[in-house]
Amino acid sequence: MNNIIEQYGYTDFYKAQEGNFNLEEKNLIPGRVIEVQRETYKIVTDKGESYAKLKGSIFYNDAFQSTYPAVGDFVLAFHNPYGEDVIYHVLERKSKFSRLDSFNQIEQLVAANFDYVFIMTSLNHDFNIKRIERYLTAAWESGGTPVIILTKADLCEDYEGYVEQIEQIAFGVSIIPISSVTGEGMDKLQEFIKPSKTIVFLGSSGVGKSSLVNAIAGEEIMKVNNIREDDSRGRHTTTHRELIMMENGTMIIDTPGMRELGMWNASEGLDTVFSDIEKLSGNCRFRDCSHGSEPGCAVKSALQSGELTKARWESYIKLKKEIRFAEMKENASIRANEKARWKSISKAQKQFKKDGSYYV
Helix, strand or coil, X not given: CCCHHHHCCCCHHHHHHHHHCXXXXXXXXXXXXXXXXXXXXXXXXXXXXXXXXXXXXXXXXXXCCCCCCCCCCEEEEXXXXXXCEEEEEECCXXXXXXXXXXXXXXXXXXXXXXXXXXXXXXXXXXXXXXXXXXXXXXXXXHCCEEEEEEECHHHCCCCHHHHHHHHCXXXXXXXXXXXXXXXXXXXXXXXXXXXXXXXXXXXXXXCCHHHHHHHHHCCCCCCCCCEECCCCEECCCCCCEEEEECCCCCEXXXXXXXXXXXXXXXXXXXXXXXXXXXXXXXXXXXCCCCCCCCCCCHHHHHHHHCXXXXXXXXXXXXXXXXXXXXXXXXXXXXXXXXXXXXXXXXXXXXXXXXXXXXXX
């Protein structure tokens, strides 16, 4: 074994899961998903890079609860030297970043198994505190460590004011202004640019994600598009999700720009980002205080005194409503899947009793 997969972050956390599967019988080997385009996957194993497809009888069978692979996932696959590899299982994730698919109203997994979440916003018209709060909520929920990257520092005469604004809402989070052009702040990123570590980039189009990838790599490995200066918006340079291995062994998951990030199952992340509000709520006279007309409401008192700004409170309420909505959708989806699963099993059992030709 040439340990390629270990260089891609295959640690003991994932190795320990191999015992749950009979690898030798099916000749399965571990791999990592490095690119996803619709239903086409590219994986890397100790055999090298190859395209792969899903094992149909496992992933497309209603009788099974299947977890579909995302970029960054570690999988167990059958290596086919003459064609596409076949993915049998997705291993338990150490971290994952999800959002609400606003069209289908379901969870959309963006990336998995990363160590750091680089929340990127540029020091121009793209800067938006509420959007940063939104990204932070999802980042803390993901299991990764958030780092806020303020790009294009060379185009901003005084970025300290931006940093101070973020410090008010990002407690304990590293905030690093950088310039991919001048190299300013790049030295401060070295704490996170380590071999076998994975970083996921999140941010709107035009914030400089591709430029930062190139700056870290020391060469142009990603295409960079210009932005419209009148509104600081850019086109989607990245059109699909992919994991990029740097020469120093750091891996970066780049994602298409997202101007809107729908919340999905992020209650713990919300509590972390808005810990100041959670602390105030704990000081209310009544445990079930709705922060409306009840006497002794610490939140209402903080709003009146200015200790808590109206904008931050409104942002908290908006995200909380979105998360509750997503939780309702998730619960409904679980119930529907479970119903379909048992229906499929019942159908298979009836077929087996009829001719003895179908096993579940």
